[in-house]
Amino acid sequence: MIHHISLAKPLGTRIDARDPLRVAGVLAKIWNGKVYKFLVSDSYIVIPFDEYGTHVVVFKEGDVWSPSTEIEPAKVIQATPTKLVAIHAAVSVPTTQQQIEQIGQQEGWRVLTRKQGDAPFSLIEFWVENRILFEFMPPEFTPQYLEIMELESIEQMLGQHLESVPA
Structure with missing residues (x-):
């Protein structure tokens, strides 16, 4: 289950990668999931088939979602890739x-x-292509995270x- 995604701008559950198929395969190993070709050329979707409908789309480096006109859907365009995200x-x-440590080392x-x-809770920093941070939590780490995310702990x-948040 994805607990949180921190974004600099709205991206959804997608990442870009220099080698999208390799990255999708690694994520599938960690999630015990499956990789499928996605609807956009050279992109893949990783699905662990959990009860939450979790998935991540891995685009090729530089691909981003772009809004279209009022009557056209969003589209994927090529932007200037960045070293870190x-x-x-x-x-x-x-x-x-x-297993996670071994996969990363490989x-x-x-x-x-x-x-x-x-850290506020136990986690494994896993740097996909040494540029994208995933905080993986094996089953024994997850209860700490859920405890920290309670109202009292957060406050x-x-x-x-x-x-109110200023507009």
Whole structure:
């Protein structure tokens, strides 16, 4: 299950990658999911078939969603790729800490296990292509995350919620 995605701009549950099929395959290993060709050329969708309908689309590097006219749907266009991205996602996965670390090592991607104390909750930083951060939580890590996301814990960590957000 995807617990949160932090975005610099609205992107939805999609990422771009230099090698989209490879990235989709790695994510499928971690989620025990399946990879399918997506509706956009050179893009793939990873589906773990969980009870939440979780999925992630992996576009080729530089592909972005773009709004169209009032009567036309959104479309995917090619934009200037960036080395790093302003997105990360926290995701509960069925695989173990050791499996995730091994997969990252096989790919040559940065993997760092952080325990509660040096982070608000235990997580595994998994850097897809060393540029996109996923915070993977194996089954034993997820209860800490869910506990932290309770109202009391959030307000203790972040303070009171904002009554209104300026437009």
